[in-house]
Amino acid sequence: MRTIVTRFAFLALALMLVISACSPAAPAATEPPAVSTAPAEPYxxxxxxxxxxxxxxxxxxxxxxxxxxxxxxxxxxxxxxxxxxxxxxxxxxxxxxxxxxxxxxxxxxxxxxxxxxxxxxxxxxxxxxxxxxxxxxxxxxxxxxxxxxxxxxxxxxxxEYGKMIAGCAAALTTQTGQIGYLGPLINDETRRLAASAYLGAKHCWVAEGKNPADLKFKVTWVGFWFNIPGFTADPTQIVDDFFNSGYDVVMSGIDTTEAMVEAGKFAAEGKTVWAVPYDYEGACEVSPKICLGVPYFNWKPxxxxxxxxASQGTFTSSFQWRGPDWSDLNNPDTTSVGFLKGEGLSAENSTKIDAFIADLAGGLNLWTGPIKLQDGSVYLADGVVATDPQVWFLPQLLEGMEGQSAAE
Amino acid sequence: MKHTTLNRIGFQFLALLLAFGIASLVLLAVGASPAQIYKDMFGSLGTKGKIADVLVSWAPLLLATAGLLITFAAGLWNIGVEGQITFGAIGTTLVLRLLQNSAMNAGFIIALSIFAGMLAGALWAALAGALKTFGGVNEIFGGLGLNFVATALTIYLVFGPWKRPGTGSMSGTQPFPEQFNLPLFEGLRLSPWALIVAVVGIVFVSFLLQGTYFGLRLKAVGKNFRAAYLLGIPTWQYMMFSFLLCGALSGAAGALQVTAVYHRLIPSISSGYGYLGLMVAMLVNYQAIAAIPVAFFFAALNIGSIQLPIVHKLDSSFSGVLQGLLVLFILLAEGARQRLTPKA
Missing domain, CATH: 3.40.50.2300 (Response regulator)
Incomplete structure (x- = not known):
């Protein structure tokens, strides 16, 4: 019984000591009272x-x-x-x-x-x-x-637009015709983004006069937005597997930079590989030379x-799904998604990307039928343009893409 | 007697000073002010909601500790407790999934699912026990292995048969409908039922260890296995039974994580309460009731440490440093006291 009392007493005492030793430092007592000329509290x-x-x-x-x-x-x-x-x-x-x-x-x-x-x-x-x-x-x-x-x-x-542009850059650059897509977890969002990358890749591949059947586009999923050792598949391993099996461009769909890091390593060993990062404007900085460009979110505006x-009390509940500022994709004050070209993109392909961006700005919609789902069923009939919910809630990957559409 | 108590107090006070002192040095080394940090950590706990959040962690932590005290008494290092929590959560999820569309009363289904969690935890512990008793595999290694298996199984279930429709994500299974959540205190994240289960668990263990012949014999097994055997105590049966009880209590912890906290199965459902429980159990030794405040203190450190990244841009794993130092120095102080104090 003695040990109970003493151990408990002392842990409790320690806690109290710490709190009491620190609590007199309460700032309110020392701060001068607020005066009317003081600037308003920041929101x-x-x-x-x-x-x-x-x-x-x-x-x-x-x-x-x-x-x-x-x-x-x-x-x-x-x-x-x-x-x-x-x-x-x-x-x-x-x-x-x-x-x-x-x-x-x-x-x-x-x-x-x-x-x-x-x-x-x-x-x-x-x-x-x-x-x-x-x-x-x-x-x-x-x-x-x-x-x-x-x-x-x-x-x-x-x-979707950023991913299309990135997919186009990948398709224009690949020499083996094999693009790997490092997917995070599987859900509506990640399916539609991987599919958009594929649509962009296919569009630019075909525009080069190539057969879409010759374009290999494989999605491998990690299981979460980034690597959590012991819980997810290892993205580094997946990227290495892509590069070791004939894929020469890896597009990242995850939150972190493994695709860039690994592509940088392979390139340093003399291999001809590229990567397309994702999400963050500065992501190419990780390995600039092999970076084809980054589709990124610009949450600022x-x-x-x-x-x-909210700070003015005029907040209203809404659903916002905003596109790029086509007049300037990289204007931080106006665009919601951007695409920043990387050093790995050749001058010739850069011109082609500009033309593709101009087409998109002019109304080209790659989410137009005929589009089939991975299981071969028709999703959009010939000439039918996808509605927003059809894009947002894409139920499967598309025909021509390899990889799981849902967890098995 | 009085002298011994004072002596013990002195050594434990020294241990606390050392633990907080070294933790403070760690903070100073990263350029933070220890006083400010402790103030923010503990000062943040002053609201009703915060105390409730601490109790949300306290309940499963206390249950895991309660279970561990039984295996400790039997002289076993049941490191497999993490897996037992996880497997308990799996058992609970299984029953909820099977019965959520049935016509049965939701409260009854929840009770059944918690019971299933206890059963599943006991089953997982029995595996570690059987490996130890019949396979000669040390319970530390067996338990560690089974922890990995339990996590792998959870990941398989979350990505496989129990996945959310159309997804494949580590974030867990589809949350259960609201009627399968344990009811919460109004405006808080805390369920009174979680508190009741935890308190019943620790009181049960305290009674078992302090007030029963079973507890006495279990401690005899723990103190000297061979002597206990020679005295006619069925030693391996006692060991197995201690595993089963520990598993059931840890399974209850897992069940609470599903029914009261996450409302679904997630890969890290055990939240590390098993490992934390090992530390609490080490600190309180056989004194089950002492686990109540000590587990509360550890849970408070965990919840309070969230202030570190928010206010000081420091990693919240500092709470783990402090917890580890406390255990280390209190055990060290006890050892030093026994060596340095002249025998009466």
């Missing part, structure tokens, strides 16, 4: 990222958009990264969102698809906090699981709009 918003904030990929694109908003309207961002159950065991995104609210956040961005259920739960439980669901579709009236959540907005860029509205 605080929170950001939850699924991966590290400096991943050179998806999460960093959100982080930098947050920084942009801070600069533009003098708001203050509080954030937490690596919001996933492997990196932060025992936590849930809505719980972490609560932590950001405790830091003063009046709006919280749930930036990854992985947090969708939690974003819905959080928004409903906290009706006075605004929620932005990056890549989500809960409040889209066309979505099968539509729900009216007045304090939640879905925001997404039309990355949509975040600025939503957060400004």
């Amino acid at each position: 605080v918003f929170g950001l939850l990222m699924v991966g590290p904030y400096n991943d050179h990929g998806y999460s960093q694109a959100h982080y930098e958009a947050g920084k942009y908003v801070e600069e533009k309207i003098g708001a203050k961002m509080v954030y937490i990264d690596k919001v996933n159950t492997a990196d932060r065991p025992g936590t849930t995104p809505d719980q972490l969102a609560g932590d950001l609210v405790a830091q003063g956040a009046k709006l919280v961005i749930f930036s990854s698809d992985d947090m969708k259920d939690a974003a819905t739960a959080f928004a409903k439980a906290n009706p006075n906090i605004y929620v932005i669901m990056g890549s989500g579709d809960q409040v889209w009236k066309e979505a099968p699981n539509y729900e009216a959540i007045p304090n939640l907005s879905d925001i997404m860029g039309r990355m 949509m975040y600025l709009e939503a957060i400004t509205a």
